Amino acid sequence: MVDDHHHEEHPGGLMRWITTTNHKDIGTLYLWFALIMFFIGGIMALIIRAELFQPGLQFVEPQFFNSMTTLHALIMIFGAVMPAFTGLANWLLPMMVGAPDMALPRLNNWSFWLLPFAGVMLLATLFMPGGAPAGGWTMYPPLVLQTGAAFPFLIFSVHLLGISSVLGSINIIATIFNMRAPGMTLMKMPLFVWTMMITAYLLIATVPVLAGAVTMLLTDKYFHTSFFSAAGGGDPVMFQHIFWFFGHPEVYILILPAFGVVSQIIPTFARKPLFGYASMVYATASIAFLSFIVWAHHMFTTGMPLAGELFFMFSTMLIAVPTGVKVFNWTATMWKGSMTFETPMLFAIGFLVMFTIGGFSGLMLAIAPADFQYHDTYFVVAHFHYVLVTGSIYSLLAAAYFWLPKWTGNMYNEKLGKLHFWLSTIFVNLTFFPMHFTGLAGMPRRIPDYPMQFAEFNMMSSIGAFGFGLSQLLFVYIVLQTIRGGRKATAQVWEGAEGLEWTLPSPPPYHSFSTPPEVK
Amino acid sequence: MKKRFAGLLAGLVTLALTQPALAEFGLNMRQGVTDISHKVYDLHMLITYVCIGLAVLVFGAMFYSILNHRKSKGHEAATFHESTTLEIVWTIIPFIILIAMAIPAAKTLIAMEDNSDSDLTIKVTGYQWKWRYEYMDGDAQGVSYFSILSTPREQIENAAAKGEHYLLEVDEPLVVPVNKKVRFLVTSNDVLHSWWVPDFAVKQDAVPGFINEAWAVVKEPGTYRGQCAELCGKDHGFMPINVVAMNDSDFVKWASEKKSAAAAAAGAADKEWSKAELLAKGEAVYGKTCAACHQPNGKGIPGVFPAIEGSPVATGPVDQHIAVVMNGRPGTAMQAFAGQLNDLDIAAVVTYQRNAFGNNVGDVVQPKQIKAKR
Numbered sequence: 001m002v003d004d005h006h007h008e009e010h011p012g013g014l015m016r017w018i019t020t021t022n023h024k025d026i027g028t029l030y031l032w033f034a035l036i037m038f039f040i041g042g043i044m045a046l047i048i049r050a051e052l053f054q055p056g057l058q059f060v061e062p063q064f065f066n067s068m069t070t071l072h073a074l075i076m077i078f079g080a081v082m083p084a085f086t087g088l089a090n091w092l093l094p095m096m097v098g099a100p101d102m103a104l105p106r107l108n109n110w111s112f113w114l115l116p117f118a119g120v121m122l123l124a125t126l127f128m129p130g131g132a133p134a135g136g137w138t139m140y141p142p143l144v145l146q147t148g149a150a151f152p153f154l155i156f157s158v159h160l161l162g163i164s165s166v167l168g169s170i171n172i173i174a175t176i177f178n179m180r181a182p183g184m185t186l187m188k189m190p191l192f193v194w195t196m197m198i199t200a201y202l203l204i205a206t207v208p209v210l211a212g213a214v215t216m217l218l219t220d221k222y223f224h225t226s227f228f229s230a231a232g233g234g235d236p237v238m239f240q241h242i243f244w245f246f247g248h249p250e251v252y253i254l255i256l257p258a259f260g261v262v263s264q265i266i267p268t269f270a271r272k273p274l275f276g277y278a279s280m281v282y283a284t285a286s287i288a289f290l291s292f293i294v295w296a297h298h299m300f301t302t303g304m305p306l307a308g309e310l311f312f313m314f315s316t317m318l319i320a321v322p323t324g325v326k327v328f329n330w331t332a333t334m335w336k337g338s339m340t341f342e343t344p345m346l347f348a349i350g351f352l353v354m355f356t357i358g359g360f361s362g363l364m365l366a367i368a369p370a371d372f373q374y375h376d377t378y379f380v381v382a383h384f385h386y387v388l389v390t391g392s393i394y395s396l397l398a399a400a401y402f403w404l405p406k407w408t409g410n411m412y413n414e415k416l417g418k419l420h421f422w423l424s425t426i427f428v429n430l431t432f433f434p435m436h437f438t439g440l441a442g443m444p445r446r447i448p449d450y451p452m453q454f455a456e457f458n459m460m461s462s463i464g465a466f467g468f469g470l471s472q473l474l475f476v477y478i479v480l481q482t483i484r485g486g487r488k489a490t491a492q493v494w495e496g497a498e499g500l501e502w503t504l505p506s507p508p509p510y511h512s513f514s515t516p517p518e519v520k
Numbered sequence: 521m522k523k524r525f526a527g528l529l530a531g532l533v534t535l536a537l538t539q540p541a542l543a544e545f546g547l548n549m550r551q552g553v554t555d556i557s558h559k560v561y562d563l564h565m566l567i568t569y570v571c572i573g574l575a576v577l578v579f580g581a582m583f584y585s586i587l588n589h590r591k592s593k594g595h596e597a598a599t600f601h602e603s604t605t606l607e608i609v610w611t612i613i614p615f616i617i618l619i620a621m622a623i624p625a626a627k628t629l630i631a632m633e634d635n636s637d638s639d640l641t642i643k644v645t646g647y648q649w650k651w652r653y654e655y656m657d658g659d660a661q662g663v664s665y666f667s668i669l670s671t672p673r674e675q676i677e678n679a680a681a682k683g684e685h686y687l688l689e690v691d692e693p694l695v696v697p698v699n700k701k702v703r704f705l706v707t708s709n710d711v712l713h714s715w716w717v718p719d720f721a722v723k724q725d726a727v728p729g730f731i732n733e734a735w736a737v738v739k740e741p742g743t744y745r746g747q748c749a750e751l752c753g754k755d756h757g758f759m760p761i762n763v764v765a766m767n768d769s770d771f772v773k774w775a776s777e778k779k780s781a782a783a784a785a786a787g788a789a790d791k792e793w794s795k796a797e798l799l800a801k802g803e804a805v806y807g808k809t810c811a812a813c814h815q816p817n818g819k820g821i822p823g824v825f826p827a828i829e830g831s832p833v834a835t836g837p838v839d840q841h842i843a844v845v846m847n848g849r850p851g852t853a854m855q856a857f858a859g860q861l862n863d864l865d866i867a868a869v870v871t872y873q874r875n876a877f878g879n880n881v882g883d884v885v886q887p888k889q890i891k892a893k894r
Contacts, residue, residue, distance in 0.1 A: 055686065056678040063754045063824065129823035136751045142728060143711040143753055146853055148823060230729020236712060237727055271591070273601040301714060301749075302725045303732035306633045310626055317618045321611055328610045331582050338597035339590045349586065356578060360571040367621065369628040370564045372723045373549055376714060376749040441546030442718045444749045447757030449676060451687045453546045 018113070021105035022510060023090045024407075026112050030087025031400075033115055035476070037079030038393075040123070042469050044072040049431075049465040051448055052458050065448035066134035071122065073137035077254065078161045079119050081392050085257040086111075086168045088399055089196045091407065093172065095501035096190050098181025098519065100511040103174035111167035118160035125150035125157075136446065138247070139214065141228040141239050145221050152222075155214045162207040169200035181500070183519035187281070190499050191274065194281050195260030198288045202249045202256070205292075210246040213239060237302050244295035252291045255387060256284060258355075258395030259326060262348045264499070265402050266330055269345035270337030271496040276329040283322035283329075290319050300371045309368050316366040320359070327356055342494070343417030347398030350425050351391060358386030361436065376446075379439025385432045397424075397475065404482050405489035409507040412482040420478060423471040430464030550718050553740050553765075557721035559628045567621060574617075632721075635733045638703035642694065646706075646713030646726035646748070647860070648853065649755035649812055653694045656705070660695075660775035663782065666860065667692050668808050669758050673816065676758075688745040691808070693762035697771040698738050706732045710855065714750035717763055723749055738765040753853075755812050789863040789887040795871070798884060802872025805865045810873075813853060818877035825853065829877035838883055841870055842893060858894065863887035 010016055020026060047068050051059050060068070090108065094101050102108050125132040130148015133139075139154070147154065176197045180189070216227040217239070226232020228239045259280075267274045274280065296304060296312040304312075330352055339345070361383040365371050374380060397420075405411050434457035443454045450458065489506040500517055501508070551561045589595045641656040647666075654664040670691045674680035683689070696702045706715050708726035716723040720736040738744075746761040766774065793801075807816065813825040820827035828834050833841050845866055848856035857866060867887040874881040 055682060057676055058678065061754075061821075062757065063821070066751070066754065066756070131824065134753070140712055140751070143751065146711070146753065230727075235730070237725075237730070270589075271597040272599070275600075276602050276607055278602070279607045301723045303727065303730065306630065309629055309633070313625060313629070314622060317622060320618060321614050324614045325607065325611060327578060328606075331578065331585065332606070333601075334582065334585045335589065336595075336598040336600075337585070337589050338595050339586065340592070341590070349582075352582065353579065356575070360575060363571060364564070364567050367563060367567055367625045369560050369625055369632055369721075370567065372632070372721055373560055373564065373718060375723060376716075437547045440549045442550065442746070444716070444747050444757070446751045447747070449687060449757050452682060452684070457546075 019109070021101075021109050023094050023102045023105070023108065023512070024508070024510065026102075026108050027087045027090030027092075028407075029112050030083045030090060030115075033112075033119070034080045034084035034087060034396075037075050037083070037119060039472070041072050041075035041080055042472065044068045044075070046465060046469050048072065049462040052450070053462040054459065055450055055452055055455050057449055060448070062448045063131055063134055066136075066446065067126070067132035069446050070133050070135065070137055071126075074122060074133075074158075075119070076388075077137065077250070078158075078165075079115075079122075081254050081388070081396070082161075082165060083115055084396050085196070085199070085254075085392075086165075086172075088192075088257065088261070088396070088403075089168075089172055092403065092501060093175050093193060093196065094179065094512045095504060095508060096193050096499060097176065097179055097184055098500050098513045098517045099175060099179035100514050102171050103178050104171045107167055108171050111164045111171065114160050114164040114167075118157045118164065121153050121160070122157040125153050128153070138240075138243060139217065140243075141217060141220065141236050144217060152218065155218045158214050159211055162211050165203050166207050169203040172196055172200040173204075181513065181516040181519050187278065188519060190260075191263035191277070191280055191284075192257070192260035195256045195263075195284055198284050199253050199256045202253050202288055202291065206246040206249045206253075209242060210250075213242040213246065216242075237299070240299050240302060241296065244298045245292070247298065248295040249288070249291040251384075251387075252287055254392050255355075256288070258351065258392045259284060261395040261399045261402075262330065262351050265344050265348040265398055266333050266352075268402075268494050268496040268498070269342060269348075270334050270339050272333060272337040273498075274329070275332035275335075276325075279325055280329055283325045286322040287319060290315065290322070294319060297366060297368075297371070300368050301375050313366060313368040317363070320363050320366075323359055327352065327359070340495075342401075342414060343412070343421055344398045344402035346418065346421040347394050347401065350421065351394040351398065354386055354390030354394065354425075354429075358383055358391055361386065374439065376444055377439035378435040378443045378445060381445055382432050382435035382439055385435070389432065390428055394424075397421075400475075400479065402494075403501075404479065405493045406501060406504075406506050406508065408483050408486075409489055409505075410482050410484075410486035411489050412478050412486065416474065416478050416481075420471060420474045423474065424468060427464045427467035427471055431461050431468055432464070434458075434460045434464075552719040552721055553738055553742070553744065554720050554736050555739075556628070556632055556736070557719060559631065560721040563625060563628055566624070570617065570621065635703060635735055637701060638735060639700040640697065641703045641705060642696070643705045643707070644694075644715050644726070646708040646710075646715065646752065646759075647855065648710050648753050649748075649759040651694075651713075651715070651759065651761060652709075652860070655775075658775075659772045660778060663775060663778045665692055665778075666808075667694060667762065669760055671758075685745065687758065688747070688760045688762070690760055690762045693743065693764045695764050695766060695771060695774050696736075696738060697768045698741050698765045700768075701735055701737050703733060703735045706734060710853075711752050712750045713748050713752045713759070715746075715761060716749040717744050717746040717761055719744040719746075720763075725750055738763075741765050741767060758812075785862055785864065789891055792886060792888075793864070793867070793884075795875075795884045798868045798871040799875060801864065802868035802870070803876070805861065805869040806872050806876075809857070809861065809865075810869065818873075828873050828879070830879065834873045834879050835881055838870070838874070838881075838885060841874065842866070842885065842890065845870055846890070846893065863890040863894075866890045 128149040133147050133150050133154045135144035219225040220227055226234040228234050228236045294316045297316040365374055438454045438457045491505050492502050549564050640658040643654040645652040650666050650668045652666050655661055667690045670689045671687055675682045706724040706726045708728040713726040722734045722736055724732045724734040744763045748759045814820050814828050818828040833844050846858040848854045864887045867885045867890050870885045
């Protein structure tokens, strides 16, 4: 305790951020990086929506359009959502389990600093001969092998992003298992800690599989192997199996931490403990397990045998059970609470409602015969944007408003926060709800131009997208305003807040808990 | 406010799904014209209603709670936080609903995958960016042709008004007889494609080196339109599928016309053609086959597709030029056209490329020269 100040010595300026091993500094870096990537990926989405505003080709060439859909997905998934959750984990895990810092601080520094290089490498492909990758974020061969000079940069960028995720995951697991305060048993951990731990395991299990798959692409292109070429005895569909063995757990990597965030926020503002804590933990673990045996539901139209189609249809439908349990538990948490509706709660309820809409369309997609019609249409685009934008991104916005007073010591502007929520919610639904209809009516994904019957709904989606994109500038303004000052936050911040992080002052000391707190 | 918004959404969905008239404006899945497509449509409607029912219950409970259990109304928080009975109930009830859904879904799936006892087999091959249809048996056995987008470039570039079937029209549709079980053998020549006709509920990926099966028994004569459903590169959005279903007698007539046209084309290869004839023919072939990559003006796309204008191939030795067109360039997007174009087409397009875009080499290639190289 006496030499607290000694520990707080660190270089100033730029060197502070480059050399930092502090979980809060690194968490901040992750969060800013994610926000920047969110806007870069967002600009790409707006280029897509501008081109689709009307039928016909107006602004971009089809090849560049395909690059935009490809990079938009890669940047949003690997650059925005995943780093944002790792950033949250960095900030919160030590404070939630009663630790001074993450277990492996130097590794922490490295896993962050891989990201900007990977991101720059990916974005640099826009300026390479042959253009940026345009084969879709799923990188299906043989099309992806037609990529020009950008191809190896795409692969190495995916490798670097993957290494960063695995290192981050190792750190998260090591922290949770080794740094908990005395008395904090596993079943006393906040649900966010649980979901981050399960997510970390999913990452460690699946990212190496992705790394293997993209390395096989690399050798197919440059070293004359034929993993995915029928002419040499390989199989293009095998790539899809390997990819989705990673890819399906990946979608839970993007949503499980969101479950954790919402499970922290709803009880706080309902002033009532989380309903069914144990069943929430078991449901999360069940979802994680099931995520490994459902991958081929992304591939019903690839010519799988009937037995395979039946198995993957049944296993996929099964995921609705634990997911339903979660939604019911959140609803039961709100039930007979004493609710108030500050911005974090609004975003959490927005998550709850719209993620459930995405869950319903997911259930529809699981029905294999119907999926033959839905597959690769805008119905799928609507589905995964409901779970990713109004699911993952909404939980991240909720988290930002929820913990920003703790992080900065200042309250954000509640009026502007609510305005941000309502603008986002109106526009995000205007963007993505009509996509259900265009998809059902038969509009394929990833096309730069479309038949006339889809014109009205596409125009609505484009207007919604620009509205949603511009509304996020308000978020940046609110965050900057809060960092600069504002009403001082108490340690507790929220009336109903419970957990170790709320026992620390706002802002918390540089090293969270230098003596472990006692957990009863 | 939120409740009203969700109510509006639910209302819109219900409206969209219960009014068949609206289906034509593209709000809902098409019922289609085969037994299977009707079954798929019914399944889609069933699961949609189940979801809407569950949504009303779950969102109803949420919004009741949001409206009533709020601090501003003085509601005190209860303290309950677990109930094993409830957890079991809301695990088992969804499970039962899922089983009720899984049974009809599995039945339909089994029916869809029954490819046996077909009356007619057609091989469908995806190319960047067109479809090839080959009749393997039946009245049209041996008939083979490409089907390419026929929407004029000007409409896509907004220089002309868009037609009714903008991007959903082709030069030569696939023709099938009604009330016959037609089996489609779907494969690809280059990258993945997906052959999708919504009215048949048939969507089958075209995988190079592998053959996938699908089938349809079309009940009503008519034109059915679909699009490629798997990203296949630059012109993925520009390779539609048209299927014309016709009565058996019309189909037989169409087949014999197709066969005599093919015989006439084979005879044309032995004839000596004038330069003007070859240039006119070559321009048409170029527009359909080459312009997607090398561009209508022959300038290509720098870094991606080479230019024909002033290219060393098109201005160099003629034998090399013919070889590139016939055999392609392995490892690039340049396909081998020997199997796609007939002797006359290749002779014409090579002649055209050597004399257009300011290349002015001046030579003429006759179909006989191509025939000799096969």
